Amino acid sequence: MHDVTASRDEIRRARIPCxxxxxxxxxxxxxxxxxxxxxxxxxxEYRYSAPLFxxxxxxxxxxxxxxxxxxxxxxxxPSKADYAAFASGGAWPELTFGDAIAPRxxxxxxxxxxxxxxxxxxxxxxxxLVWGAASPSAQVTEDAFEQIVGAMVERLAAAGPVDxxxxxxxxxxxxxxxxxGEGEILARVRRVVGPxxxxxxxxDLHANMTRAMMREADGFDAYRTYPHVDMAATGARAxxxxxxxxxxxxxxxxxxxxxxxxxxxxxxSTFIEPGKRLYxxxxxxxxxxxxxxxxxxxxxxxxxxxxxxxVSGYGPDAGRVEKAVDALANAVHDAEHxxxxxxxxPDAAVARAAQRGEPGAPVVLADTQDNPGAGGNGxxxxxxxxxxxxxxxxxxxxxxxxxxxxxxxxxxxIGRTAPFKLGETSGVRGHVPLAGEFTVEAxxxxxxxxxxxxxxGFQMSLGPMAVLRQGNVRVVLASKKVQAADKAxxxxxxxxxxxxxxxxxxxxxxxxxxFQPIAKEILVVVAPGPAKADPTMFSWSRLRPGLRxxxxxxxxxxxxx
Numbered sequence: 001m002h003d004v005t006a007s008r009d010e011i012r013r014a015r016i017p018c019x020x021x022x023x024x025x026x027x028x029x030x031x032x033x034x035x036x037x038x039x040x041x042x043x044x045e046y047r048y049s050a051p052l053f054x055x056x057x058x059x060x061x062x063x064x065x066x067x068x069x070x071x072x073x074x075x076x077x078p079s080k081a082d083y084a085a086f087a088s089g090g091a092w093p094e095l096t097f098g099d100a101i102a103p104r105x106x107x108x109x110x111x112x113x114x115x116x117x118x119x120x121x122x123x124x125x126x127x128x129l130v131w132g133a134a135s136p137s138a139q140v141t142e143d144a145f146e147q148i149v150g151a152m153v154e155r156l157a158a159a160g161p162v163d164x165x166x167x168x169x170x171x172x173x174x175x176x177x178x179x180x181g182e183g184e185i186l187a188r189v190r191r192v193v194g195p196x197x198x199x200x201x202x203x204d205l206h207a208n209m210t211r212a213m214m215r216e217a218d219g220f221d222a223y224r225t226y227p228h229v230d231m232a233a234t235g236a237r238a239x240x241x242x243x244x245x246x247x248x249x250x251x252x253x254x255x256x257x258x259x260x261x262x263x264x265x266x267x268x269s270t271f272i273e274p275g276k277r278l279y280x281x282x283x284x285x286x287x288x289x290x291x292x293x294x295x296x297x298x299x300x301x302x303x304x305x306x307x308x309x310x311v312s313g314y315g316p317d318a319g320r321v322e323k324a325v326d327a328l329a330n331a332v333h334d335a336e337h338x339x340x341x342x343x344x345x346p347d348a349a350v351a352r353a354a355q356r357g358e359p360g361a362p363v364v365l366a367d368t369q370d371n372p373g374a375g376g377n378g379x380x381x382x383x384x385x386x387x388x389x390x391x392x393x394x395x396x397x398x399x400x401x402x403x404x405x406x407x408x409x410x411x412x413x414i415g416r417t418a419p420f421k422l423g424e425t426s427g428v429r430g431h432v433p434l435a436g437e438f439t440v441e442a443x444x445x446x447x448x449x450x451x452x453x454x455x456x457g458f459q460m461s462l463g464p465m466a467v468l469r470q471g472n473v474r475v476v477l478a479s480k481k482v483q484a485a486d487k488a489x490x491x492x493x494x495x496x497x498x499x500x501x502x503x504x505x506x507x508x509x510x511x512x513x514x515f516q517p518i519a520k521e522i523l524v525v526v527a528p529g530p531a532k533a534d535p536t537m538f539s540w541s542r543l544r545p546g547l548r549x550x551x552x553x554x555x556x557x558x559x560x561x
Contacts, residue, residue, distance in 0.1 A: 062246070064119050065159055065193075066101065067129030067152050068112045068168030069185060072136040072206060074301040074375025075174055076538055077530045078426045083144040085134035091372075091460065091482035092133035097151065101128035108457045109228075111202040112168040114235030119166070122243065127162060129155045133170075135481045136375045140175040149185055156192050164242055165189055165199045168235065171207020171222070172299035179304040183212025190216050198245050202238040204228070205268070206299040209256055209310040218251045219314045222294035224279050226270045227485070227513035229453040241292050241314060252292075253318035255325040259309035259332055261548035262300040262535045263339040265508040266368050266524045271516060274335035281331055289324035291315035295332065300535040301375060303542050339551040341524060343533055346386035349525045350502070354392035357501035361520035367397075368508040369529030373483040377401060378506045381423040381434040382527035384475060387504060388436070391471040396495055397504035398476030399462075399484045401425070406477040409440045409466035416440055420468065422475065431528065438468035438475075442493045446478060452486040452514030460489070467493045485510035508533075 070092070071081055086095045096104045105113045112131055119126050130152045134140075156165070167189070173181030182201075189199060198218040203209075205223040213220070221237040223230055245251055270276050275297075282293050293313045300307065311329040315321040344352070344365075353363035367383045370376040378401035387395050402423050412418045418440070421433035446462035463479025476484075476493055484490075484505040487497050497503055498518045505511045508524075508531070516522065526533050536549045543549075543556040 062124045062163035063127060063159075063161075064124050064242075065127045065129055065156055065162045065165045066112060066115060066119070066168075067156070067165075068131040068133070069148055069152065069173075070133035070168065070170040070204070071140050071173045071181070072170050072204065072299055072374070073139055073172055073174035073181075074136060074299075074531060075138060075303045076301060076532075077136070077138040077375030078428055079377060080138045080141050080176070081134045081144060082141045083147055085137070086132040086144060086148060089133060090135040090480055091455070091458065092135070093131075093459075095130070095132035095148070097130050098128045098155065101131045102126065105131065109231045109455065110168070111231050111235035111238070112166075114232035115166050115168065115202065115239050116235075117232075118236040118239035122239070127159045131168065135372055138375065140173060140181060142176040145175045145178070145181065149188060152185070153188050153192050156189060162193065162197060164197060164246075165193060166235075166238060166242065167199065167201040169201045169203055171203040171209065171213070171296065172302055174302050174304060180210045180212050180306065183210050183216060186213060186216035198242060198251065200238050200242045202234045203294065203296065205296060206265070207296040208298050208302055208307050209258070209296050209312055210306040214254060214256050214312065218245065219254070219292070220294060220312065221292060222296050224270070224282065226268055226275065227454045227510040229513050237292070244316075248316060252314040252316060253321045254312070254314050255318075255321045256310055256312040257325050257329040259311070259329060260546065261336055261551055261553070262307070262309065263297060263551055264300060264341065264533045264535060265371075265374055265531070266366065266533055267339045267341040267551075268297040269509045269512060271509075271512050274338040278328070278332060278335060282328055285324045285327055289315065289320040290317065291321045291324040293324055293328060295328060301531060301538065303538070303540055305542055305544050307543060308547065336551045341533075343526045344523045346383045346525055346527045347390070349383075349523045350386045350390050350392060352523065353502045353521075354390060356521055357392075357394075358520070359394065359499050359501060360518075362497070362500045362503045362518065364511065364515055364519045364522045365502065365504040366508060366511065366522060366524045367504055367506045367527055367529070368524055368533050369526055369531050370506050371483055371508040371529070371531045372401065372481045372506060373485070373510055374508055374531035376506070376529045376531045377426045378481055378483070379423045379425045380431065380528045382529075383504050383525055384422070384473075385434055386527070387473045387502070388470055391473060392502055393472045394499070394501035395473045395504065396476065396490065396497075396500050396502070397473070399478040399482065399489060399506060400475050401479070401481050402477050403463060403479035405468075406464040406466045406479050409468060409477065410443055410464050412440050414440050414443060422468075428530075436470055438470050440466060441469045441474065442467040444493045446480070446492070448488055448492040450486040451488045454510050454513040455486045465493055467495065483507040483510060485514065487514050
């Protein structure tokens with residue numbers, strides 16, 4: 001075991017700061033140790049001999065700085081996230097500053113919303129910094145990162161002394177100049193507030209937990225559902241962790257244990273096994289060990305050494321935290337082979353769906369590899385081509401992100417037929433638009449409110465939308481990138497999802513929250529796209545040596561230099 005713990009009594013007896021020694025030991029802990037032999041890092045990061053927090057200062061009201069910067073980075077994707085991507089937000093609220101953040105995010109299923117609600121309910125005053133998110137893509141540009149994080153730390157410094165910091169982070173941000181975006185954000189915030197102010201964060205279930213993140217923050221809580229129906233609840237849980245620290249006057253013990261295999265996004269769903277069972281076990285272990293746990297299956301599309309599944313935990317007793325983290329990590333390890341998932345080629349998926357789908361119980365085809373929620377641009381046409389070739393009854397594909405074709409449809413007009421060249425706008429080599437005659441069936445402005453469990457309350461602004469038909473197949477076009485995870489996206493253009501026989505959705509898992517209740521069957525399809533369903537399909541070069549690339553799969557070997 002790489003033991004970097006220190007007891008509270010030892011710190012008190014020393015009567016000297018201990019941060020540098022503990023952080024140094026933590027930083028130097030090996031990440032190539034065999035698994036499941038050791039917890040990689042456990043911290044009682046008591047930076048001073050006195051209590052970290054002045055409890056009296058937390059009396060009736062404390063001042064908590066609130067910020068957020070979310071991005072899920074697929075380093076194999078074709079398009080990067082620049083400042084404009086965050087300014088507009090895509091499917092997320094636009095980049096917002098200061099006091100405007102709380103009202104802008106109100107009533108949405110977003111972690112910062114839950115944190116604001118919990119902090120205000122507890123009587124604390126909040127200071128808004130900056131909040132921004134962009135659709136998953138390739139790396140965040142250096143310019144975007146520096147502008148947004150620069151604004152965050154400048155506003156934090158200008159706010160004067162604060163009693164705590166809450167950050168709404170993703171956990172899988174890679175930038176043009178940094179492997180670990182969140183680790184750098186936390187380090188910069190730490191430099192502003194110093195070692196005595198607690199920094200707490202919420203994370204996406206797909207976070208790639210890193211040593212820097214564990215070192216710089218006092219606590220994290222990650223989503224426990226995929227689809228992420230508990231985003232706002234996760235922000236509230238993070239505040240609960242902050243409140244526990246406030247009452248004790250000391251930070252929590254921490255532990256983190258990486259796992260030694262990757263798994264594709266579709267098999268990480270908590271609507272199916274083993275995820276459903278593992279998160280139930282997580283809550284049981286929390287009660288047994290007085291520990292706040294997170295299981296982050298990771299984002300297996302980021303090529304850097306700490307792309308990984310991990311279990312982490314926080315609590316007042318280091319020994320109990322270690323036991324809880326160990327128990328959950330071992331359970332994940334034992335369930336490795338259950339993460340394997342059946343995948344279907346497009347033609348086979350369409351043929352099966354045509355036989356089984358019926359109005360009231362459609363078969364859902366998950367076009368997972370072009371999922372805009374995982375770095376795809378929602379513009380590939382492999383599954384659409386298979387649908388058009390077989391021409392099954394009552395089939396709909398959406399959302400195909402193609403602004404030019406949507407604008408063309410608006411110019412052509414409802415009821416008229418014209419030649420279109422659909423999709424493939426990313427310029428991926430070997431991919432060409434799908435050409436053919438289509439009839440314009442419906443038009444819309446792309447402004448609506450989502451109603452499903454995942455995106456409930458989100459105000460969508462997807463630009464011009466259209467429905468095109470060829471034979472029995474309809475395709476829903478949108479102008480801005482978002483995954484098809486809410487029935488309102490189809491109702492907005494006059495299509496009732498329940499009445500279809502086949503629903504082809506550009507999404508990996510989030511669609512399940514709103515569509516699984518009406519689905520007869522869900523098939524995961526491996527049509528072309530940059531968000532590979534099987535991690536072995538990627539050309540990895542920088543992973544941790546020995547990491548298995550899929551459940552029971554081959555181990556990563558660094559390429560020869």
